[in-house]
Amino acid sequence: MESKAFLERLRKFDAYPKTLEDFRVKTFGGATVTIVSAILMFILFVSELNFYLTKEVQPELFVDISRGNIKMKINLNITFNNLPCAFLSIDAMDISGENQIDVEHNLYKQRLKLTGEKVEDEPEKHEELGDKSEELVEGVKKELDPNRCESCYGAETDDKKCCNNCEEVRDQYRKKGWAFKATDSIIQCKREGWADKMEKQKNEGCNVFGYIEVNKVGGNFHMAPGKSFQQSHVHVHDLQAMGGEKMNMSHTVHHLSFGEEYPGIVNPLDGLHQIDQKTMTMFQYFIKVVPTTYIDVSGKAVHTNQFSATKHSKVVGQLGESGLPGIFVTYELSPMMVKYTEKRRSFMHFLTGVCAIIGGIFTVAGLIDSMIYHSARALQKKIELGKAT
Numbered sequence: 001m002e003s004k005a006f007l008e009r010l011r012k013f014d015a016y017p018k019t020l021e022d023f024r025v026k027t028f029g030g031a032t033v034t035i036v037s038a039i040l041m042f043i044l045f046v047s048e049l050n051f052y053l054t055k056e057v058q059p060e061l062f063v064d065i066s067r068g069n070i071k072m073k074i075n076l077n078i079t080f081n082n083l084p085c086a087f088l089s090i091d092a093m094d095i096s097g098e099n100q101i102d103v104e105h106n107l108y109k110q111r112l113k114l115t116g117e118k119v120e121d122e123p124e125k126h127e128e129l130g131d132k133s134e135e136l137v138e139g140v141k142k143e144l145d146p147n148r149c150e151s152c153y154g155a156e157t158d159d160k161k162c163c164n165n166c167e168e169v170r171d172q173y174r175k176k177g178w179a180f181k182a183t184d185s186i187i188q189c190k191r192e193g194w195a196d197k198m199e200k201q202k203n204e205g206c207n208v209f210g211y212i213e214v215n216k217v218g219g220n221f222h223m224a225p226g227k228s229f230q231q232s233h234v235h236v237h238d239l240q241a242m243g244g245e246k247m248n249m250s251h252t253v254h255h256l257s258f259g260e261e262y263p264g265i266v267n268p269l270d271g272l273h274q275i276d277q278k279t280m281t282m283f284q285y286f287i288k289v290v291p292t293t294y295i296d297v298s299g300k301a302v303h304t305n306q307f308s309a310t311k312h313s314k315v316v317g318q319l320g321e322s323g324l325p326g327i328f329v330t331y332e333l334s335p336m337m338v339k340y341t342e343k344r345r346s347f348m349h350f351l352t353g354v355c356a357i358i359g360g361i362f363t364v365a366g367l368i369d370s371m372i373y374h375s376a377r378a379l380q381k382k383i384e385l386g387k388a389t
C-alpha cells in the first residue's frame with residue numbers, strides 16, 4: 001500500500017502528461033510539417049556532426065622568447081625561364097656577418113630547355129665543368145703534367161702563381177678586379193671549351209631547388225647572374241663573363257618557405273610568375289618571417305615559420321637605377337610568435353548542439369502545426385456559418 005502511494009505521488013512529477021489517443025486527430029498539414037522538420041533536423045544534424053569532426057585550431061600570439069632553433073631552413077624551388085645555370089650564382093648573407101657565397105650544398109641546379117624540359121647532363125660534358133687533366137694535341141689525348149704551372153696572364157698574386165684551368169684564371173682576374181672574357185687567347189679556356197660551353201647553354205633555363213640553412217637572424221639571399229666574390233668587403237657580381245649581354249630574369253617561384261610545413265600553411269609566393277620583358281630587371285622580395293609553432297592533437301610540435309611578402313621590381317641601368325639584375329630576397333624575423341594548438345571539439349558541446357537542434361525544431365514545428373490546424377478549423381467554421389445563413 002505504501003509503495004502504491006509513492007508511485008502515485010511520483011506520477012505527479014511527469015512533465016509530459018499524455019492525452020488519450022481517442023482525442024488525437026492526425027491531419028495532412030501535420031504530416032507535411034513532420035516530414036519537412038525531419039529533413040531539416042537531418043541536415044542540421046549532419047552539419048553539426050561535420051563541425052564536430054573537424055579540428056579546432058586555436059591561435060595564440062606572444063613574444064618569441066625561445067632560444068632554441070638557431071638555424072632556419074629556407075626551402076626553395078624557383079625556375080628561371082631563360083637564364084642558364086652556368087651563369088647563375090646564389091649567395092646568402094645575414095646581419096651576423098655570415099656569408100655563404102655561391103651556395104652549392106643542399107641546393108641543386110637543373111638545366112632546362114626553353115620549353116621547360118630537363119636537359120640531361122651527359123657525363124662527358126660534365127667533366128668540362130671541372131679541371132681537365134688531359135689535353136688534345138693533334139687529335140691525340142695527352143696527359144697533362146699534374147705539377148705544371150701555367151700562366152695567369154698577369155693576374156698572378158703572391159699566394160697563387162699558377163692557373164692550371166680556366167676557372168682559376170677567372171678567379172685571379174676577379175681578385176684583381178679585371179674584366180674576364182673567355183677568349184681563345186687564354187689557352188686553359190680554349191682547352192676546356194669555355195666559350196663553347198657558355199654558347200651552348202645560352203638558350204637554356206634553370207631550375208634551382210633545395211634548401212639553404214641560415215642563422216635565425218635577418219639577412220638576405222639572392223640569385224643573380226655572374227660569379228659573385230668579395231672584393232675589399234664589397235659583394236660584387238662579375239657580369240663580364242657574359243660578354244655584357246642582357247639577361248632575361250623571368251622566373252617562376254614554385255615554392256618558397258621558411259621551415260617545415262604544417263596543415264593549413266599558406267606560402268604567399270608559391271606559384272608566382274614574374275616576367276622580365278625589358279631584360280636586366282632587379283626583382284626584390286621583402287619578407288617578414290613569423291616564427292610559428294604548430295601543436296597537433298597528439299601533442300607533436302612543429303617549429304616552423306610563416307611569412308608575409310611584398311615585391312618590388314626595377315629595371316637596372318635605366319633612369320640611373322643602380323643595382324644588379326636578379327632575385328633579391330631580404331628577410332626579417334618578427335619578434336612575435338604564433339602558436340597554433342589543434343584541439344578536438346568537445347563531445348558535450350556536440351551533444352548539446354544535437355539536443356538543441358532536435359528540441360528546437362520539434363517545438364517550432366509544433367507551433368507551426370497548431371497554427372495551421374487552428375486556422376484551417378477557423379476557416380472551416382466560417383465557411384459552415386456562411387452556408388447556414
Ligand SMILES: *[C@@H]1O[C@H](CO)[C@@H](O)[C@H](O)[C@H]1NC(C)=O
Nearest residue numbers: 076077078207209210254255
Ligand atoms: C619544383 O616545382 C616544379 C613545378 O611545380 C615541380 O615539377 C618540381 O618537382 C619541383 N621540384 C622539387 C625538387 O620539388
